[in-house]
Structure formats: structure tokens, C-alpha cells
Amino acid sequence: MRTAYTDQISELSSNLAAMCKLAETVMDQATGALLQADEELARQVLDTSPEFDRLDADCEERAFALLALQAPVAGDLRQIVSAIQLVTDLRRMGALAAHIAKIVLLRHPQKVLPEVVSGYFAEMGRIAVSLADAATEVLISHDPERANGLQDEDDAMDDLHKHLLGVLMNPEWEHSVAAAVDIALLGRFYERYADHAVQVARRVVYLATGTMPDQIVDHELL
Numbered sequence: 609m610r611t612a613y614t615d616q617i618s619e620l621s622s623n624l625a626a627m628c629k630l631a632e633t634v635m636d637q638a639t640g641a642l643l644q645a646d647e648e649l650a651r652q653v654l655d656t657s658p659e660f661d662r663l664d665a666d667c668e669e670r671a672f673a674l675l676a677l678q679a680p681v682a683g684d685l686r687q688i689v690s691a692i693q694l695v696t697d698l699r700r701m702g703a704l705a706a707h708i709a710k711i712v713l714l715r716h717p718q719k720v721l722p723e724v725v726s727g728y729f730a731e732m733g734r735i736a737v738s739l740a741d742a743a744t745e746v747l748i749s750h751d752p753e754r755a756n757g758l759q760d761e762d763d764a765m766d767d768l769h770k771h772l773l774g775v776l777m778n779p780e781w782e783h784s785v786a787a788a789v790d791i792a793l794l795g796r797f798y799e800r801y802a803d804h805a806v807q808v809a810r811r812v813v814y815l816a817t818g819t820m821p822d823q824i825v826d827h828e829l830l
Contacts, residue, residue: 613674617687620670624694625747627663628808630656631701632740635801638708639733642794643726645712645719653709660702667695690815694747697804697811701740704801711790720790722783728772732798735765739805746809752816755809765802769795 634653641649671691711720721729739761746755772795775781776788813819 613684616670616674617684620667620674620688620691621747623663623667623670624691624698625744627660627667627695627698628701628740628744628747630659630663631698631705632737632744634702634705634709635733635740636737638705638712639729639737641709641712642720643730643733645716647713647716650709650712650716653705654713656702657706660699664695664699667691671695687815690811694808694811697807701801701804704797704804707797708794711794715790720787720794722787722791724783725772725775725791728768728775729794729798732765732768732772732795735761735768736798736801736805739765739802743805743808746812750812750816752813755813755816758806758809762802762806765799769799 634656637649638653640646641653671688674688675685739758742754742758742761745751746758772791776792781788
């Protein structure tokens with residue numbers, strides 16, 4: 609019985625890591641599509657939705673089956689409940705990348721980004737992908753020290769987001785209101801994506817240590 613339980617938990621953990629890796633891939637594609645006005649890349653992001661749905665459903669099905677059939681307690685229960693919460697964060701990461709791709713397609717063949725803000729989004733994209741990669745690593749290793757290390761990159765994302773909003777609010781902004789709205793939304797998508805990646809890592813800290821980090825907050829999601 610215990611061997612079957614361990615195997616099921618292992619499969620659940622593998623699927624969570626695969627879901628995080630997929631969220632990393634689509635964010636990389638979405639950023640490329642945004643910077644290059646690449647319609648094909650944007651459509652590739654949207655085409656991953658069925659795969660997210662499959663992994664999402666599989667993870668939830670496995671987690672609820674373990675709750676119903678194994679009656680877990682203590683650390684086992686913490687592991688399963690954390691997995692259910694992680695699925696939500698990972699699905700949102702994929703959805704935020706899809707939001708970026710949708711804006712690219714909406715404005716195509718024109719570029720969404722004026723040159724003055726392109727550098728911000730190139731760096732925000734790099735940080736987002738790096739955070740997702742680190743979150744995947746943490747999901748596999750369950751290393752709380754590595755998980756806590758994601759905060760510095762999230763802080764860098766927050767700083768970029770603040771500077772970006774400063775550019776939009778500058779009286780010398782010379783582009784359209786529509787462009788400013790697009791950029792504000794895109795900046796928010798990147799900032800929230802980073803928040804979810806860090807949330808994944810913090811949940812792993814709880815999973816590994818049994819201690820809930822003070823910073824874990826269930827945000828209202830886009």
C-alpha cells in the first residue's frame with residue numbers, strides 16, 4: 609500500500625514539474641512574440657492550452673484520489689494539499705503568458721511596444737523565465753534554501769515594473785493612450801507571473817519544512 613502511495617506522489621510531483629516547465633516555455637515564447645511582433649510564436653503559446661488543461665486535470669485527479677483513498681495525515685496530507693494549491697499557481701502562470709500572446713495577436717502586424725520600453729520587457733521576460741526555471745528546479749529538489757533564493761529576482765521584477773510605470777506617467781510620453789494601456793497591462797502580467805513563480809517556491813518551503821512563510825498570500829488573480 610505504501611509503495612503504491614509513494615509511486616502516486618512521485619507521478620504527481622513529476623506532473624507539477626512538467627507544468628512549471630511548460631509555463632516557462634510559453635513565457636519565453638510570449639516574450640519573443642512580444643519583442644518581435646511574431647504571430648507564429650504567439651499562436652504557439654495559445655496552442656499549449658490543451659496541454660495545460662491535461663496536466664491540470666491529471667494533477668487534481670491524482671491529488672483528490674490520494675485524499676479519498678489513502679486518508680493521509682501529517683506530512684502526507686501537507687504534501688497533497690500543497691500540490692492542489694500549486695496547480696492553481698502554475699495554471700495562472702500559463703494563463704498570464706497567454707494574455708501576453710493575445711495582445712500581440714490583437715495588434716499584429718504592428719508592434720505592441722514602442723522602442724522606449726522594449727528593453728524593459730526584454731529584461732522582465734528574462735527574469736520571468738529564470739524564475740520559472742528555478743521554480744521547476746525547486747519542485748524537483750524540494751530545497752527550501754533554493755526556494756528562498758527566488759525572492760531577489762522577484763524584487764528585481766518589481767523594480768522594473770515600477771520604473772516602467774514611471775515611464776508611462778512621464779509628461780513627455782509621446783505615444784498613444786492605447787499603447788500606454790497595453791504596456792501597463794503587459795507589465796502587470798509579467799509582475800504577476802513572477803509573483804506566482806515565487807508563490808510556487810514558497811509553497812515548497814512549507815511542504816519541506818511544515819512552516820508557512822509569512823509572505824504566502826492568496827492574491828486575487830487576473
